[in-house]
Amino acid sequence: MGRRRNNGRFAMPLDRSVVLKAALEQLDEVGLDEFSTRKLAAALGVRVGALYWHYPSKQALLDAVAEHIAADAAAAPLPDGDWAERLAAIARAHRDAMLARRDGARVIACMSAPGPMAHAFFERLVGVLREAGLDAEGAASAGDVLTSYVNGFTVEEQARGLRRQSEAHRERLFGFGVSVVIAGLRPLVEG
Amino acid sequence: MGRRRNNGRFAMPLDRSVVLKAALEQLDEVGLDEFSTRKLAAALGVRVGALYWHYPSKQALLDAVAEHIAADAAAAPLPDGDWAERLAAIARAHRDAMLARRDGARVIACMSAPGPMAHAFFERLVGVLREAGLDAEGAASAGDVLTSYVNGFTVEEQARGLRRQSEAHRERLFGFGVSVVIAGLRPLVEG
DNA sequence: ACCTGAACACCGTTCAAGT
DNA sequence: ACCTGAACACCGTTCAAGT
Numbered sequence: 001m002g003r004r005r006n007n008g009r010f011a012m013p014l015d016r017s018v019v020l021k022a023a024l025e026q027l028d029e030v031g032l033d034e035f036s037t038r039k040l041a042a043a044l045g046v047r048v049g050a051l052y053w054h055y056p057s058k059q060a061l062l063d064a065v066a067e068h069i070a071a072d073a074a075a076a077p078l079p080d081g082d083w084a085e086r087l088a089a090i091a092r093a094h095r096d097a098m099l100a101r102r103d104g105a106r107v108i109a110c111m112s113a114p115g116p117m118a119h120a121f122f123e124r125l126v127g128v129l130r131e132a133g134l135d136a137e138g139a140a141s142a143g144d145v146l147t148s149y150v151n152g153f154t155v156e157e158q159a160r161g162l163r164r165q166s167e168a169h170r171e172r173l174f175g176f177g178v179s180v181v182i183a184g185l186r187p188l189v190e191g
Numbered sequence: 192m193g194r195r196r197n198n199g200r201f202a203m204p205l206d207r208s209v210v211l212k213a214a215l216e217q218l219d220e221v222g223l224d225e226f227s228t229r230k231l232a233a234a235l236g237v238r239v240g241a242l243y244w245h246y247p248s249k250q251a252l253l254d255a256v257a258e259h260i261a262a263d264a265a266a267a268p269l270p271d272g273d274w275a276e277r278l279a280a281i282a283r284a285h286r287d288a289m290l291a292r293r294d295g296a297r298v299i300a301c302m303s304a305p306g307p308m309a310h311a312f313f314e315r316l317v318g319v320l321r322e323a324g325l326d327a328e329g330a331a332s333a334g335d336v337l338t339s340y341v342n343g344f345t346v347e348e349q350a351r352g353l354r355r356q357s358e359a360h361r362e363r364l365f366g367f368g369v370s371v372v373i374a375g376l377r378p379l380v381e382g
Numbered sequence: 383a384c385c386t387g388a389a390c391a392c393c394g395t396t397c398a399a400g401t
Numbered sequence: 402a403c404c405t406g407a408a409c410a411c412c413g414t415t416c417a418a419g420t
Contacts, residue, residue: 013384050385109300109346145368152343155300177336184375204403228394241404
């Protein structure tokens with residue numbers, strides 16, 4: 001009868017996915033700066049040390065959160081349409097996935113290494129650019145320009161500053177930036 | 192004779208600028224993740240509490256570091272040449288100023304609010320775009336695209352990933368991205 | 383296999399009291 | 402004006418021991 005309790009129920013043993021789920025909830029509640037393994041353990045009804053059975057470090061846990069965000073970005077549907085429309089859709093999915101979790105853009109920016117989902121996301125982007133006619137190196141470079149822009153914009157937007165601007169204005173500004181990058185890529189694709 | 196010692200010398204009272212200078216040194220030595228007010232106090236030969244006389248918080252200190260970086264970026268000389276060359280020079284100065292300090296790009300990304308130097312930097316960028324013929328809103332939007340790209344690229348470059356690529360390759364990739372953004376802006380300026 | 387208990391080596395911040 | 406001393410309320414991580 002010495003089983004661990006959580007929210008009044010006797011709990012199943014933890015596994016990586018329930019720890020990750022609780023981490024996502026804690027991140028949304030307190031933000032990245034206040035995110036702590038000790039609070040997370042308390043929310044799970046467990047002692048801190050228990051988490052280290054499932055994840056080797058706090059950073060590994062945050063990397064799993066980053067992968068979760070990347071998975072969302074990679075899972076968004078790709079519309080029919082020309083390469084420019086598809087690129088714009090990928091950029092929006094990328095930003096939306098980060099905005100969906102508190103400090104999501106900073107979690108992505110601070111991840112220690114891109115995981116399989118981050119690679120899948122980037123490969124889909126590269127795929128669109130290759131279909132548009134770029135070679136492997138050109139597509140990788142062009143993909144890097146777009147993702148760098150989206151990351152930079154969204155970190156700024158989510159962390160501060162743009163917060164006092166209306167959401168409509170931020171939306172317009174982002175759409176403008178995406179169209180600028182795509183316009184800059186156009187001569188490479190069609191040229 | 193109870194005066195504070197530092198490096199074997201009797202030290203002058205601290206002020207904001209010597210604390211900032213020591214903070215810049217500590218950042219370069221240990222990086223943002225290991226940066227702590229207690230180590231900083233030790234390096235200054237002082238107790239932790241003393242720092243809080245000069246800066247209200249660790250974040251305020253990091254904001255001062257961010258301002259220092261922004262000042263470097265704003266102070267870089269603007270070449271003669273057309274708007275595109277001037278924009279490219281600003282983008283390079285922006286990246287160089289962040290790369291000059293360990294984790295500089297993340298310090299900029301995590302600053303709580305842009306200070307006067309950050310504004311001065313951005314105003315210079317906007318000035319170039321206005322001289323090129325854009326109106327106030329267009330110049331601000333265009334300036335945002337470029338700075339977002341530079342921030343996103345440099346955070347990624349400095350934090351990880353691109354580290355295993357050669358510096359020459361990163362340089363080329365950055366130059367490519369800047370040229371893409373500028374090409375995307377060209378129709379707005381000249382159209 | 384999974385978790386507890388307890389420790390270790392740190393943190394940022396506050397503030398009365400000293401000089 | 403500027404700093405000390407000392408505390409407060411936390412951290413992330415490790416690991417023998419329990420079940």
